[in-house]
Amino acid sequence: MITQEAHLSRILHLVSPLPVTEVPLGDALGLTLAANVTASVDLPPWDAAAMDGYAVSLTDFTPGTLPVTKTIPAGHRTPESIGPGEVAAIMTGAPVPDGADTIVPLEVFHEPTQDLPADITFDQVPEANRHIRRRAEDTTAGSLVAPAGTFLRPNHIGAIAATGTASVYTARQPKVAIISTGDELVSPGAPLGYGQIPDSNAPLVAATLESLGAEATHQVRVRDSAASLEHTIAQVEHTVDAIILTGGASVGAHDISNYVLSAWQHDDPDQAIRFGDVNIRPGKPQGFGLSPAGTPVWSLPGNPVAVFVSLHIFVIPGIRKMQRQTPHPRIHHVVTTQELRTPKNLHYYMLATVDDNDRAVPLPSNSHLAVKMGQATGLLHIPPEIDGVPVEGTVEYIAL
Ligand SMILES: Nc1nc2c(c(=O)[nH]1)N[C@H]1C(S)=C(S)[C@@H](COP(=O)(O)OP(=O)(O)OC[C@H]3O[C@@H](n4cnc5c(N)ncnc54)[C@H](O)[C@@H]3O)O[C@H]1N2
Numbered sequence: 001m002i003t004q005e006a007h008l009s010r011i012l013h014l015v016s017p018l019p020v021t022e023v024p025l026g027d028a029l030g031l032t033l034a035a036n037v038t039a040s041v042d043l044p045p046w047d048a049a050a051m052d053g054y055a056v057s058l059t060d061f062t063p064g065t066l067p068v069t070k071t072i073p074a075g076h077r078t079p080e081s082i083g084p085g086e087v088a089a090i091m092t093g094a095p096v097p098d099g100a101d102t103i104v105p106l107e108v109f110h111e112p113t114q115d116l117p118a119d120i121t122f123d124q125v126p127e128a129n130r131h132i133r134r135r136a137e138d139t140t141a142g143s144l145v146a147p148a149g150t151f152l153r154p155n156h157i158g159a160i161a162a163t164g165t166a167s168v169y170t171a172r173q174p175k176v177a178i179i180s181t182g183d184e185l186v187s188p189g190a191p192l193g194y195g196q197i198p199d200s201n202a203p204l205v206a207a208t209l210e211s212l213g214a215e216a217t218h219q220v221r222v223r224d225s226a227a228s229l230e231h232t233i234a235q236v237e238h239t240v241d242a243i244i245l246t247g248g249a250s251v252g253a254h255d256i257s258n259y260v261l262s263a264w265q266h267d268d269p270d271q272a273i274r275f276g277d278v279n280i281r282p283g284k285p286q287g288f289g290l291s292p293a294g295t296p297v298w299s300l301p302g303n304p305v306a307v308f309v310s311l312h313i314f315v316i317p318g319i320r321k322m323q324r325q326t327p328h329p330r331i332h333h334v335v336t337t338q339e340l341r342t343p344k345n346l347h348y349y350m351l352a353t354v355d356d357n358d359r360a361v362p363l364p365s366n367s368h369l370a371v372k373m374g375q376a377t378g379l380l381h382i383p384p385e386i387d388g389v390p391v392e393g394t395v396e397y398i399a400l
């Protein structure tokens, strides 16, 4: 029996990050930064008004009526200055004129209007340094905005654009071929003859890859024939970054993935495809290695929930490494509403629904229960050292 840890670490050892390319910021959502992004400019680039109002010099200031000598809207392109006894009408986001010590919001003097008054009356000395966004308060040019490894969400895109950057460096997205094996498989939606089932693994794997930003370039169904499997792999092997097979990973007479891939010779035996039982349920029979051309190949068991667990524990970390991203999933902790009994010495994964209060209701988790998989919000993980968790006990949880 291979441990989950040993199998995963072999996968991460054999999978390499993909080459880096420059991508326009508009296409970068959901990609992972391969290089730090630093600010091209100070932000704010200059002292700016935070309120619509009046910029005032407090040098020799005495309350009374003062003339409004200029108007500075946002986007004003000429540096301005004011001297003692002068007031400039200023709009939110406009550069603060030299000599101004504070901004007083317009409501202090009058109702909002488009016709600004020629002068305004101060009853008292205004407080200094109010309503001014200081230059470089947010960041300085050259400072880190987002480190390499950041998975770009909309907020990162906004922050990077704000600091004057139009493109980012990211790993090329993995192209992956998905091969479902099994004489029993037909396209989802096709009429089922006796003994036939819809191929649900290919759509599951493809959707998982797409959710990571990777591209499922091929989805091929092959019959349980060594010749067809060899032919299919030969056709896709040189155009993809990885191949994911489902089915035929076990030891049955028709489990062709195991027989075909185990027979491949590799110059470096450490890199060859190896099959074996891993201490994980579901998902026990696993194959992984590099094809003779050096393409990583995951050979997963056929049962849909076993595929689902295998994707989360063994495939997603490898794809993330290709994307130059942190490979490991975020583990949460939740409270189980039922006692969980599991075999010792196995990493046991259970489908579950977890509510907003982090309370988990386990679902039946046998590896063929595809519809139960559809009801889950994630996977509970009971590690090999224990044989269960009592009701109201804390348990690890991988959210989808
Ligand atoms: N004698 C033994 N039999 C089995 C063992 C074992 O150790 N000794 N392990 C069992 C476990 S655990 C698993 S998991 C499965 C894995 O089997 P295979 O990887 O060889 O997968 P298949 O036999 O091809 O299929 C298993 C199951 O999944 C269904 N399937 C396959 N492909 C798809 C697909 N694309 N979409 C939907 N469903 C699919 C298939 O019809 C089978 O029902 O082996 C156990 N047996």
Ligand code: MOO
Binding pocket: 280, 281, 282, 283, 284, 285, 301, 303, 306, 367, 368
């Ligand atoms: O381990 Mo198998 O993957 O039970 O279904």
